[in-house]
Amino acid sequence: MRRVFIVDYGKQSEKLDSKYYPLIWVAFAVATIFANLYSIYSGYIAENMERSAIVTKVLMDVVINGVLPVAICYLVTSVFYRSLVKRGLFTIPRKDFIYFTLIFLTGARFLTGLVRVFGFLDDSVFMYSILYTDVIFTTIALYLEFFLVLAPKYLNPTESHAHFKVLSKLYTIWIAVIATIVFFVVILMVE
Numbered sequence: 001m002r003r004v005f006i007v008d009y010g011k012q013s014e015k016l017d018s019k020y021y022p023l024i025w026v027a028f029a030v031a032t033i034f035a036n037l038y039s040i041y042s043g044y045i046a047e048n049m050e051r052s053a054i055v056t057k058v059l060m061d062v063v064i065n066g067v068l069p070v071a072i073c074y075l076v077t078s079v080f081y082r083s084l085v086k087r088g089l090f091t092i093p094r095k096d097f098i099y100f101t102l103i104f105l106t107g108a109r110f111l112t113g114l115v116r117v118f119g120f121l122d123d124s125v126f127m128y129s130i131l132y133t134d135v136i137f138t139t140i141a142l143y144l145e146f147f148l149v150l151a152p153k154y155l156n157p158t159e160s161h162a163h164f165k166v167l168s169k170l171y172t173i174w175i176a177v178i179a180t181i182v183f184f185v186v187i188l189m190v191e
Contacts, residue, residue, distance in 0.1 A: 014093045015153060016100065024099050028073070028106045029066040034113035035134075036065040038126050070102075077101045080170050089163050092154045100149050101142070108134075108141035135175055142171045 033040070040061050049057065077098045084090065084097075112133045119126030146167060151160045 014096050016096050018095070021095075021099060024102050024106070025070060028070045028102050028109065029062075031106045031109035031113065032069045033062065033066045035109045035116060036061075037113060038116050038119040040065060041120075073102065073105055074098065076174060080167065080174075083170060084163065084166055087162075087166055089159070089166060091159050091163070092150060096154075097150070100145055104141040104145040104149075105138065108137035111137045134178060138178065139171070139175055142167075 043061075044054070044057070078094075080101075081092075081094050081097050084092070112129070115133045116126055116129045119129065146164060150163065155163055
């Protein structure tokens with residue numbers, strides 16, 4: 001027997017005003033660039049470049065270290081929301097889910113940047129921060145988002161349990177993927 005869900009997205013009340021969406025995108029891009037500031041700086045120090053090459057490299061760094069990670073996180077968050085809907089869990093409005101997640105990830109990236117700034121004092125701090133800070137701060141941020149925003153504002157206890165089961169599994173898989181990729185990048189950097 002197949003269950004059919006009729007979703008009326010128009011009746012979901014969004015709690016986050018749409019005028020803040022561009023600000024969230026910009027803040028997330030700036031926090032991501034800040035988190036990668038040490039690696040960007042080391043890339044400039046390692047090369048002797050002319051002014052035109054510096055301008056090109058700055059634009060590439062903004063795209064690669066700012067815009068691209070934001071777009072990837074937006075797509076991954078959209079996939080997370082789509083998995084909730086496939087399981088019949090559509091209590092949280094789509095845009096609220098995505099943008100609250102981006103807000104919490106912005107905080108995680110900013111904290112990661114604060115830790116990585118100490119890489120200017122000692123290179124080993126940067127190497128350890130690559131391995132641990134992204135995974136730790138992202139995990140904390142995503143669970144804080146669930147317990148501080150999603151569960152209290154949108155869900156009753158039954159829905160909260162169902163959402164938590166799905167989201168925690170997705171978050172764990174995503175964090176494992178990030179940790180594996182970061183681990184291999186660090187190994188390549190060391191060699």
